[in-house]
Amino acid sequence: MDATLPHPAGGAEHHGEHAKLRGFRAVAWHYLTTTNHKDIGTLYLCFALAMFFFGGLMALGIRAELFQPGLQLVEPEFFNQLTTMHGLVMVFGAIMPAFTGFANWQLPMMIGACDMAFARLNNWSFWLLPPAALLLAASFFTPSGATAAGWTLYAPLSTQQGVGMDMAIFAIHLMGISSIMGAINIITTIINMRAPGMDLMKMPLFCWTWLITAFLLIAVMPVLAGAVTMLLTDRHFGTSFFNAAGGGDPVLYQHIFWFFGHPEVYIMALPGFGIVSTVIPAFSRKPLFGYPSMVYATASIALLSFIVWAHHMFTTGMPVTAILYFMYATMLIAVPTGVKVFNWIATMWRGSMTFETPMLFAIGFVVLFTIGGFTGLVLSIAPLDVQLQDSYYVVAHFHYVLVAGSLFSLFAGVYYWLPKWTGRMYNETLGKAHFWLSMIFFNVTFFVQHFLGLAGMPRRIPDYALQFADFNMVSSVGAFGFGLTQLLFLYVVVNCVRSGKKTTEKRVWEGADTLEWELPTPAPYHSFHTPPKLRWEGHRPIIAAE
Amino acid sequence: MADGGSSETHAHSGVHAHYYVPSPSRWPAYCAGALLLVVTGAVLLFSRILWGALPFAVGFALTAYIAVRWWGDVARESEGGSYKGWEDMSFRWGMAWFIFSEVMFFAAFFGALFYARALSVPDLGGAHSKVVWPGYDAVWPTAGPHFSSAFETIPAFGIPLVNTAILLTSGVTVTWAHWALKLNRRRDLLVALALTIALGACFLALQIHEYQDAYANLNLRLDSGIYGSTFFMLTGFHGMHVTVGTIGLIVIFGRCAAGHFSPDRHFGFEAVAWYWHFVDVVWLFLFVVVYWL
Ligand SMILES: [Cu+2]
Numbered sequence: 001m002d003a004t005l006p007h008p009a010g011g012a013e014h015h016g017e018h019a020k021l022r023g024f025r026a027v028a029w030h031y032l033t034t035t036n037h038k039d040i041g042t043l044y045l046c047f048a049l050a051m052f053f054f055g056g057l058m059a060l061g062i063r064a065e066l067f068q069p070g071l072q073l074v075e076p077e078f079f080n081q082l083t084t085m086h087g088l089v090m091v092f093g094a095i096m097p098a099f100t101g102f103a104n105w106q107l108p109m110m111i112g113a114c115d116m117a118f119a120r121l122n123n124w125s126f127w128l129l130p131p132a133a134l135l136l137a138a139s140f141f142t143p144s145g146a147t148a149a150g151w152t153l154y155a156p157l158s159t160q161q162g163v164g165m166d167m168a169i170f171a172i173h174l175m176g177i178s179s180i181m182g183a184i185n186i187i188t189t190i191i192n193m194r195a196p197g198m199d200l201m202k203m204p205l206f207c208w209t210w211l212i213t214a215f216l217l218i219a220v221m222p223v224l225a226g227a228v229t230m231l232l233t234d235r236h237f238g239t240s241f242f243n244a245a246g247g248g249d250p251v252l253y254q255h256i257f258w259f260f261g262h263p264e265v266y267i268m269a270l271p272g273f274g275i276v277s278t279v280i281p282a283f284s285r286k287p288l289f290g291y292p293s294m295v296y297a298t299a300s301i302a303l304l305s306f307i308v309w310a311h312h313m314f315t316t317g318m319p320v321t322a323i324l325y326f327m328y329a330t331m332l333i334a335v336p337t338g339v340k341v342f343n344w345i346a347t348m349w350r351g352s353m354t355f356e357t358p359m360l361f362a363i364g365f366v367v368l369f370t371i372g373g374f375t376g377l378v379l380s381i382a383p384l385d386v387q388l389q390d391s392y393y394v395v396a397h398f399h400y401v402l403v404a405g406s407l408f409s410l411f412a413g414v415y416y417w418l419p420k421w422t423g424r425m426y427n428e429t430l431g432k433a434h435f436w437l438s439m440i441f442f443n444v445t446f447f448v449q450h451f452l453g454l455a456g457m458p459r460r461i462p463d464y465a466l467q468f469a470d471f472n473m474v475s476s477v478g479a480f481g482f483g484l485t486q487l488l489f490l491y492v493v494v495n496c497v498r499s500g501k502k503t504t505e506k507r508v509w510e511g512a513d514t515l516e517w518e519l520p521t522p523a524p525y526h527s528f529h530t531p532p533k534l535r536w537e538g539h540r541p542i543i544a545a546e
Numbered sequence: 547m548a549d550g551g552s553s554e555t556h557a558h559s560g561v562h563a564h565y566y567v568p569s570p571s572r573w574p575a576y577c578a579g580a581l582l583l584v585v586t587g588a589v590l591l592f593s594r595i596l597w598g599a600l601p602f603a604v605g606f607a608l609t610a611y612i613a614v615r616w617w618g619d620v621a622r623e624s625e626g627g628s629y630k631g632w633e634d635m636s637f638r639w640g641m642a643w644f645i646f647s648e649v650m651f652f653a654a655f656f657g658a659l660f661y662a663r664a665l666s667v668p669d670l671g672g673a674h675s676k677v678v679w680p681g682y683d684a685v686w687p688t689a690g691p692h693f694s695s696a697f698e699t700i701p702a703f704g705i706p707l708v709n710t711a712i713l714l715t716s717g718v719t720v721t722w723a724h725w726a727l728k729l730n731r732r733r734d735l736l737v738a739l740a741l742t743i744a745l746g747a748c749f750l751a752l753q754i755h756e757y758q759d760a761y762a763n764l765n766l767r768l769d770s771g772i773y774g775s776t777f778f779m780l781t782g783f784h785g786m787h788v789t790v791g792t793i794g795l796i797v798i799f800g801r802c803a804a805g806h807f808s809p810d811r812h813f814g815f816e817a818v819a820w821y822w823h824f825v826d827v828v829w830l831f832l833f834v835v836v837y838w839l
């Protein structure tokens with residue numbers, strides 16, 4: 001064994017710290033103290049999966065109440081808590097940590113690094129998340145319940161609510177520190193840890209999208225921290241940031257929040273673009289079409305994301321010139337996004353395609369994300385947005401982007417890389433069933449919500465007028481179908497890890513062409529002790545023998 | 547997961563530069579636990595549950611203790627020669643991006659100040675708001691239309707100007723210390739660092755005096771509307787950063803006195819110096835837009 005890298009649990013005898021522990025306690029101590037990027041990636045992914053089911057459960061609570069008009073199951077106050085916490089948990093607990101989990105597993109293997117640049121910091125970034133989740137979950141049991149201000153925590157709702165709001169603010173602080181530290185780690189790893197020859201314009205697009213995502217995180221998470229800190233001082237220390245009586249303005253909160261919030265949308269989308277840009281070439285058996293334009297498009301999207309935030313605020317009474325500016329600037333984002341969609345389709349064009357589960361999810365992503373992109377374009381039209389603001393059309397739009405977009409790309413990534421990570425194959429039939437059921441139930445749930453929104457049904461309200469009843473019933477049936485389908489996903493993953501068919505094939509997928517497939521399967525605990533010497537076959541890196 | 551394939555990988559690799567990956571450490575997870583105590587205590591205190599002070603204080607003390615132990619490990623690894631040029635470059639990138647994140651944190655509060663002065667206060671004096679707040683003149687500095695308590699502001703060309711001079715001088719002395727370290731003049735290094743620390747302490751003392759004066763004589767308080775909010779939050783967060791920077795300088799002073807750092811490898815020193823310069827630059831912005839204009 002190499003003495004320069006820490007050893008896995010199996011070699012624990014070498015370490016005085018946990019020499020005496022056995023069984024569960026040894027495993028727990030191992031994961032609490034680990035500095036290994038794969039361990040930490042696993043922690044992130046398991047945490048995200050748990051939060052995904054927690055958030056999903058709340059979504060089912062919402063859909064159960066909306067199954068019929070009238071108030072049946074929950075109090076309106078609790079309904080508001082559900083919508084709020086569903087959003088917070090899914091955004092900060094499920095999607096963002098899941099992508100960070102992929103970054104941890106994949107980035108060092110893809111660029112030929114021995115680990116992340118800051119291994120201890122990496123561990124801290126993860127372990128800040130469970131305390132935050134604990135705060136959010138515990139806030140339900142406080143006398144005034146969890147925060148019910150919506151995941152955006154708009155003032156003045158958020159300057160008035162009970163202790164659940166304080167807990168949400170501190171949870172956001174902890175998750176923010178976690179994200180910033182994780183992003184600093186990722187950006188440093190990509191800049192400084194690449195093997196010789198793994199040039200910036202040769203590294204897999206997943207690395208590029210994460211590099212740019214990490215930049216966005218470092219730029220905007222502190223702004224969110226500032227916003228919720230102002231909420232906290234307005235609540236408890238008598239400041240007047242969001243209080244007109246003291247010369248402040250509740251709309252100021254919206255400006256600061258969405259300066260964070262719009263880049264946040266891309267923080268949740270760009271790593272998914274990276275996964276899809278890795279999966280589609282592999283199953284099309286062609287290199288990614290227009291790699292440089294993909295890089296520039298990603299960078300353009302990120303830069304534009306800083307100057308469009310007020311498209312979330314068209315109904316706040318902004319000057320018309322500001323509305324026009326934010327409308328046109330927002331529409332501009334469709335250009336680089338269009339470049340991406342074009343390149344994905346061009347990559348598939350005349351490829352020798354096969355349709356294993358990862359590819360199905362990637363194609364599902366392209367189709368549905370494009371629909372979500374188009375409805376976003378519709379919403380960017382200010383005169384239309386006045387009608388659609390806070391309606392179910394918006395809910396449909398961002399679930400197309402976040403569920404069919406981010407979540408489907410995560411599923412694609414899990415099916416694509418799980419065999420590499422574990423050395424075991426998942427059940428392809430069940431994987432495909434998971435895809436098709438997800439695809440169908442997703443659209444049953446959310447497509448009809450476009451109609452509800454266009455017809456004027458407002459979001460975040462537990463009751464609705466009778467004419468919305470049929471579509472809501474359809475949507476609720478779809479939601480429960482979608483939720484149950486995810487139990488199948490859980491089964492497929494657990495089944496794969498525990499008893500999937502073993503494989504030692506280095507290149508599990510024939511068309512896979514990034515560096516991690518040069519490693520043995522399952523990927524060794526330490527991928528590269530020293531930087532590998534690379535030989536390039538076109539765009540494909542090969543580890544050269546000495 | 548097995549380690550089986552690693553020796554094979556090793557044999558394949560051509561470049562034999564090792565990057566130092568630390569062994570498992572208990573401090574990160576402990577630190578997360580300590581922070582959970584801190585915020586739990588804070589939540590209880592905000593709910594007027596006074597024994598929340600206990601977890602708050604214990605968590606805070608634990609966080610400080612863990613920081614000492616964790617950075618102690620880093621310093622030991624650094625002095626033990628674990629970090630070479632490659633690791634050094636990581637630390638540089640990491641610190642630079644961390645400072646950038648701090649810049650963005652301050653940007654949120656500067657943004658709130660600009661928004662209040664350019665938009666929300668003029669709006670409250672505008673035609674639409676006349677109905678709600680008749681007679682509000684909307685002139686900066688203001689506590690807003692409802693909180694009528696009059697207050698005075700702190701003149702820029704008094705203590706704030708002195709503080710500007712102090713911080714700028716401290717920027718010079720820390721650079722002097724850096725040069726002394728590079729030229730291996732250890733006595734100069736300690737003198738210059740001690741001077742920098744003293745200047746930082748002077749700045750903080752004057753800041754505390756200024757706050758006392760504001761509360762006792764000027765009726766300028768944190769709850770003096772939007773002016774008090776932006777004034778105390780901006781200068782307060784800056785003061786917290788000066789405090790952290792000064793603690794950092796004291797640690798570096800101790801390490802220098804213990805013979806740490808060499809003329810060509812001393813990123814721990816430089817990280818604190820970078821941070822100190824960052825705090826300095828933030829102050830210049832504060833001086834101009836908070837005190838002066
Ligand atoms: Cu947006």
